[in-house]
Amino acid sequence: MAQRQPPPILILMRDLLNQLVAHRIGALFLLAIAAFLEAYGDSCFQSALYRATGMSRALAFVGGAVSLAAYGLVVNAPRWEFGKLLGVYVVLFFLLAQIVARVKFGQIPTLPILIGGALICVGGVIISVG
Numbered sequence: 001m002a003q004r005q006p007p008p009i010l011i012l013m014r015d016l017l018n019q020l021v022a023h024r025i026g027a028l029f030l031l032a033i034a035a036f037l038e039a040y041g042d043s044c045f046q047s048a049l050y051r052a053t054g055m056s057r058a059l060a061f062v063g064g065a066v067s068l069a070a071y072g073l074v075v076n077a078p079r080w081e082f083g084k085l086l087g088v089y090v091v092l093f094f095l096l097a098q099i100v101a102r103v104k105f106g107q108i109p110t111l112p113i114l115i116g117g118a119l120i121c122v123g124g125v126i127i128s129v130g
Contacts, residue, residue, distance in 0.1 A: 010077075017078035031085060034074045035092040039100045041067030047104070087127025094120045 005011070020026035044064030052060045075082060082089075094117050101107040109117070 021080045037071035039097040087124040091124035
């Protein structure tokens with residue numbers, strides 16, 4: 001049985017993402033985009049569940065689903081060794097999640113979050129270098 005080809009738009013997107021991750025700065029850029037999409041998608045669900053009502057609740061759920069689906073495509077479409085980049089990704093996710101929490105919900109990181117974040121950053125460096 002012949003394997004079906006994905007639609008041309010997905011092939012184009014995959015090829016573009018593969019070209020991006022072929023360079024260190026492109027991979028870092030793509031990881032930052034993925035981290036933002038994941039943090040923003042999570043924040044949309046947070047808004048939908050606890051802060052919104054009616055149509056804005058429905059839009060927040062849709063926004064979260066679209067953002068998390070885009071995250072899944074960005075992470076899984078290119079041919080890269082995501083496991084090797086996991087340390088950098090976790091650091092970027094932590095930092096961007098703090099920015100989203102501040103901008104969207106007005107939350108200021110507490111001292112334990114800052115200390116834990118520093119440990120996350122150190123761990124990310126260890127994973128990336130090792």
